[in-house]
Every structure is written in C-alpha cells, then in structure tokens.
Amino acid sequence: MSGIQAIMSRMAEINALVVPSTRAAESTSSSEFAATLSGALGDANAGSATGADAVTAAQKYIGVPYVWGGTDPATGLDCSGLVQQVYGDLGVDLPRVSRDQAKVGTAVPSLDQAKPGDLVAFGSPVHHIGIYIGDGKMIHAPEAGQDVKVGKVYETPTAIRRVLPETSSSTSSLSNLSGLSNLSGLSSLSNLTGADSLTALTGKYGVSSGGSSAYSALFTQATQKYGLPTGLLSAVAKAESNYNPNAVSGAGAQGLMQIMPATAKGLGVDAMNPTQAVDGAARLLKSHLETFGSVPLALAAYNAGPGAVRKYDGIPPYNETQNYVRKIMANLNSGVAA
Structure with a gap:
C-alpha cells in the first residue's frame, strides 16, 4: 500500500x-x-483503513484516564473524545459529541451483525459511545475514576454505526x-x-528503501545521543516499515518509524522525514525505557501504548504486540538488525 x-x-x-x-x-x-x-x-x-484498524488504534489508548470533556490523550479522554481521537488517527473526521457520532456512517441492525470497529451508542438521547471489538465487548472511556478499557457491551445499544468497511x-x-x-x-x-x-x-524510482544501510548513520547518531541499546532503532525500523520512509499503515502510522500523527505532533517531528522520525522514535523509546526499565516493555509501549503496558503490568495480551516484541528481540539477540 x-x-x-x-x-x-x-x-x-x-x-x-x-x-x-x-x-x-x-x-x-x-x-x-x-x-x-x-x-x-x-x-x-x-480507502485503506478498516474497522479492524480502528480496534488496533483504540488499543493504544487503553489506560488513558477518563476526563469529562477530554480530547487530549496526554491528559485524558471522555467517551466521544476517545472515538474522535481513534478515528482521527485513521484520517476520519467525526463530530465531537456522542449523540452526533451516533448518526455517522451506516446503521447496523443489531449487535449480532456488528463488526469490529463499529460504533456502539447507548441511551436516548445518546449519552455514551464506544468502539466494538467483537465477542460482545468494546473499548470505551467509561466514567470518572476509570481509564479507557475493554468492557462488555452492557446493554442493547440504541445505535450501531459502521464508519469503516470490514476489509480494505x-x-x-x-x-x-x-x-x-x-x-x-x-x-x-x-x-x-x-x-x-x-x-x-x-x-x-526509489519508493522503497535500500535497507538499513541507508539510515545507519541516523540510527548510530540517535543511539549515541540518547544512550539506547545498539541496534534497537534499526530493529524497530525493520519491524515497523521494513526501512520504507514512505510507509503508511492502515491505522495511520507514518514513515520509517511508523509514528502515529498525534504522537508525531507531540514529539514535534514530521514522521515522513527520516531524520526527524528517527530522532523522535529514539526519544520515545528512551522515555519508555526509563519508565518501564526493560527493552521488551519499552517495545510493547512503542507498539501498544504505555497505558496498555501499565494496565496489564507487562506486555499486553495482544497477538500483534507480543509478536512484535518477540520478533524485534530475536533480531536484536541475533544481530540481524544491528
């Protein structure tokens, strides 16, 4: 893509x-x-984002505290703020409040026909909304005193809306x-x-990168600047984009280091600029290493978000994240991506 x-x-x-x-x-x-x-x-x-991508994007905000009226993951999100943020990460603009979000897309007749990524809204008028993940569960920001989390669809939704297709x-x-x-x-x-x-x-025409050698100087410079383990940045770039500076994932992650737009904005970098992306990723990994104290947990936070690592007190039980950490650690241990 x-x-x-x-x-x-x-x-x-x-x-x-x-x-x-x-x-x-x-x-x-x-x-x-x-x-x-x-x-x-x-x-x-x-045309590239799917409902499954919405679920993946939403997982990164698990553990973010609920704040009424919150629209900034750094300080907190309310239910509609979470939905707007997740879909915004995928390039989809949604209204700010839940009652308006419950009118976008196309209607889904019942929960039995709902697919991952569909919006599930509650109340009449609507007062709460979440993102369906399947098996009768959703990711949502419940209420004051709780964090964004996976929870049961606790009652029959008053509206189910499909904003993104099931497949790309x-x-x-x-x-x-x-x-x-x-x-x-x-x-x-x-x-x-x-x-x-x-x-x-x-x-x-140079759309794809020639591999790690094209960015080895950037990796080395950032590794020394931020005191990171040797080979870590190269291993992350290989796993994230296979060294393609033009890569854009279905979830909206961008560039060589696959940084989400909101994260790139917070870091003050252009994710599509390899020099800025490597520096931003290095700062992010250094922060995660200082917070969690180990490379595997720092990688898990880079992939799934620090909130998810805190919530599960370890690598989150997401297949994508566990495979991601396993793959990078294997490459680091073997020196493949160094």
Missing part, C-alpha cells in the same frame, strides 16, 4: 522519465497513463490497474521502463 501511495505522489516524475518530452504523441499517452492510474487507485488513504478497498483498487493495458503506447506496466511488475517500478 505505501509503495502505491508513493507512486501517486511521484507521478509527475515518473511521467517525465517514462516518456521523453520530444515525443509528443507518447507524451499524450503518458498523461493518459497518469489519469488512468489515478482513477484506478482512487484515494489510497481514504486497496486490493480491489489494484485490480482496476488491468485497464491500463488499453492505453496507447503502454500495453502494460512493464512497458514503462522494462520493469515487469509494480514492485520493480517502485524499486526503480
């Missing part, structure tokens, strides 16, 4: 490289190619690329520069 987004951002460059400016007829085909590719892919950011539209959008074969002078993507696949195309 991130490679496709990068291609879209570099369309003008690709067109210039693909079709020499001295060949007017082929230049017309190049413009036609750009328009067709743009239409086939559509808005990649808008990216795959179906890719299938539309077959229409490019009809373009004059471009019988297939392989005719662009001899590349025989979209992957080869992204590699040729």
Whole structure:
C-alpha cells in the first residue's frame, strides 16, 4: 500500500522519465497513463483503513484516564473524545459529541451483525459511545475514576454505526490497474521502463528503501545521543516499515518509524522525514525505557501504548504486540538488525 501511495505522489516524475518530452504523441499517452492510474487507485488513504484498524488504534489508548470533556490523550479522554481521537488517527473526521457520532456512517441492525470497529451508542438521547471489538465487548472511556478499557457491551445499544468497511478497498483498487493495458503506447506496466511488475517500478524510482544501510548513520547518531541499546532503532525500523520512509499503515502510522500523527505532533517531528522520525522514535523509546526499565516493555509501549503496558503490568495480551516484541528481540539477540 505505501509503495502505491508513493507512486501517486511521484507521478509527475515518473511521467517525465517514462516518456521523453520530444515525443509528443507518447507524451499524450503518458498523461493518459497518469489519469488512468489515478482513477484506478482512487484515494489510497481514504480507502485503506478498516474497522479492524480502528480496534488496533483504540488499543493504544487503553489506560488513558477518563476526563469529562477530554480530547487530549496526554491528559485524558471522555467517551466521544476517545472515538474522535481513534478515528482521527485513521484520517476520519467525526463530530465531537456522542449523540452526533451516533448518526455517522451506516446503521447496523443489531449487535449480532456488528463488526469490529463499529460504533456502539447507548441511551436516548445518546449519552455514551464506544468502539466494538467483537465477542460482545468494546473499548470505551467509561466514567470518572476509570481509564479507557475493554468492557462488555452492557446493554442493547440504541445505535450501531459502521464508519469503516470490514476489509480494505486497496486490493480491489489494484485490480482496476488491468485497464491500463488499453492505453496507447503502454500495453502494460512493464512497458514503462522494462520493469515487469509494480514492485520493480517502485524499486526503480526509489519508493522503497535500500535497507538499513541507508539510515545507519541516523540510527548510530540517535543511539549515541540518547544512550539506547545498539541496534534497537534499526530493529524497530525493520519491524515497523521494513526501512520504507514512505510507509503508511492502515491505522495511520507514518514513515520509517511508523509514528502515529498525534504522537508525531507531540514529539514535534514530521514522521515522513527520516531524520526527524528517527530522532523522535529514539526519544520515545528512551522515555519508555526509563519508565518501564526493560527493552521488551519499552517495545510493547512503542507498539501498544504505555497505558496498555501499565494496565496489564507487562506486555499486553495482544497477538500483534507480543509478536512484535518477540520478533524485534530475536533480531536484536541475533544481530540481524544491528
């Protein structure tokens, strides 16, 4: 997905490289190619997030205290503040209050038909809202004195709304690329520069990174500056983006170090700028190491949020987080990502 987004951002460059400016007829085909590719892919950011991504994004706020009227995870969230924050992380703007949030998207008839990521609202008028995660449970900010947590859907919701699809539209959008074969002078993507696949195309134009060596100086500098374990930053970058500075996850995490927009804003960095991203990630990991006292717990906090680590007094019981920590520690111990 991130490679496709990068291609879209570099369309003008690709067109210039693909079709020499001295060949007017082929230049017309190049413009036609750009328009067709743009239409086939559509808005990649808008169509990539799913309900499951909303659940993943919401998990990062588990442990944040409830604050009435709260909209800042650093100080606290109320129920609608949590919902707005989670969907905002995915690039979806929602109204501020629960009664208005309970009207967005499409209606789901019953809890039996609800999918992870759906909004579940309670009361008439609506006075509480949460994010459904399946199995009759939701993530919500309950009330004063409690933290954001996983809880039961305690009564029949008065509204269930689906804001995001169950599956991403990216795959179906890719299938539309077959229409490019009809373009004059471009019988297939392989005719662009001899590349025989979209992957080869992204590699040729520098969309994908060449690996850890491209950022080794940044990793070394930040490691020494913040006193981090050798190889940690490289291992995190490998696990997060496979060293792709243009990567954007379905949950909205961005860049080489896959930093969420809200976190990047708090750190004062541009997540898509590798130099800033590495420095920001280093500061974040140093903070987590000081707070939790071990590399595995710092990694868990980086992936799932410090609130989740505090809540479970250890690595949270999320498959994604446990696999993430296990993979990075294995690479660190073997020296693979050093």
